Amino acid sequence: MTAPSQPQSVTVEVHDLHKKFGALEVLKGISFQVNRGERFVIMGPSGSGKSVLLKHIIGLMRPNAGEILIEGLSIQNPSVRDKYRMAMVFQSAALLTSLTVGENVGLYLVEHQLKSPEQIDAIVARTLETVGLKGLQDRAPSELSGGMQKRVAIARALIVEPQLVLFDEPTSELDPLMAVTIGEEILNLNQHTGATTIIVTHDRELAFATANRIAMINEGRIIFIGTAQEVQNSADPVIQKFIRAELAAPKTR
């Protein structure tokens, strides 16, 4: 596992990434770099290739062309996972339904035998308390609400003490209050671990509240990278259309 002298975060470089599913080209030459400890948001409409991009960054998918480098090493290199701690919070939370909440959170430590069972119990209890789920260790994931499941998934990521953490649509299917809570949890996690954080979302408020930089993605291409302010001031019509989109209230007679 990682030596204690290693930095708390890593750099991520994406070079000319292409991905095709049959004839459909989902990623059309994506390139960007994320600095150590940065909160980098990838924002764009549904179907623009955000989640596919995220799965490439964590190494769950192989690109047709291009590469992803973690601290200069390809993510496809098997030693990268042993060298750097990475975690991902899935859109669906992806908790193991056969395990309790506590077992889900402590799974990484148990499977890698990093602590004694007593220590793991204590760390799990502390981590769950951090995300506001104190005392829920013995509950089944199916007994929790969508927001609580997401927070368990964040606790599971937190316990890894990740150097890189990825969030896939963390606020989707959540009510506005829970979305704010999750946004705060992301900021807490970033401050707590100092980890490089990449968030994929179409939630504009979450993006503007959490991002150091935002990459706008549309139809498999990055069309703009900048700070939240720069994105909002951009004259690009696609960006303006996305960030200003609002449902017009029906006219009353």
Place this chain on the structure above:
Amino acid sequence: MFHNIGEILILFWQTLQALPQLWRQRRKVYDQLAYIGLASLFMVCILSLFIGGVLALQTGPVLVEHGISTVLGGMIGLSMCKELAPVMIAILVAGRIGSAMSAEIGSMQVYEEIDALRTMNIDPVRYLVLPRMVAIAISLPVLVLFSIPVGWFGGAMVCDFNQRIAVSFDSFFQNLRDVVDLGDVLNGLFKSFVFALAIGIISCHQGLITRGGPRGIGRSVTKAVVNSIVLILILDYFLTRFLLYVQK
């Protein structure tokens, strides 16, 4: 098809490579043993009792007609331990346990639980496939070990109570003891061990390649069961040839 066979062989090799880490997965092996063994034991006994009974019912009157009813014990004894118990119980386990394995792993694949394991640097082969393979490789031969005497008992009962056969319990088991030896039972256990590996690896592989939501899970379960049963019957022929050759 060849792509799938290649993937299955690679998965089997990866499972063998993960074997040294079995001790760490022992709790999951116990859980799977309890699930596979205990859940199937009653069904296995019922099935075996009736297989032995129907075998006696079909062959008994014909053998009586030809005046060779004394060989019934040995014939049913051999059929049960060398052929019927391993094959029928393997088919039962393929339907009952193989389907459950592919459905469970398939749903974990569809709902990104396996992706979550990978992001935590937890090998799904070590975490999911290895305990299931070990558990089924142990429990299927044990189930067959229960099935064989129960099948013999079912055959003996029918031979004794059926008026057209009327071979007593004692003479049935006397002939069985004369004909069947330990090697025949081990023959059946060896077959069941190979069948167990086939069911386990096909079901786990099918689960891991599941795509496309609940419909995909359903497709995987069907494929796992059908492919397992077909492979059991094909393997049975070649294993029988092999064992006959070895026993010469």
